[in-house]
Amino acid sequence: MASTQLYIVVTFHTTSQALGFESFAKKQGLAGRLAPVPRQLSAGCGFAWLEPAGSREALVNALPHYDLGHEGVAQLDL
Numbered sequence: 001m002a003s004t005q006l007y008i009v010v011t012f013h014t015t016s017q018a019l020g021f022e023s024f025a026k027k028q029g030l031a032g033r034l035a036p037v038p039r040q041l042s043a044g045c046g047f048a049w050l051e052p053a054g055s056r057e058a059l060v061n062a063l064p065h066y067d068l069g070h071e072g073v074a075q076l077d078l
Helices: 015-028 053-065
Strands: 006-011 033-036 047-052 072-077
Touching: 006 053, 015 033, 015 047, 015 053, 047 053
Parallel strands: none
Antiparallel strands: 006 047, 006 072, 033 047
């Protein structure tokens, strides 16, 4: 059986928001990556930011400073 890892998943209304967040997140030093939205969630666009749960505080501190906005935040075992 494959092991899972806990992630904080940020979804976006548009692809532009998602791609913009990728650039923003890298500048903030976040450890996550842009990936397809996990099937457990739905979102306006097909991309989500997957941040390892260990970096949760950094992500939570960065999100309010992202001007383009996001759709939602969830925690999932992936």
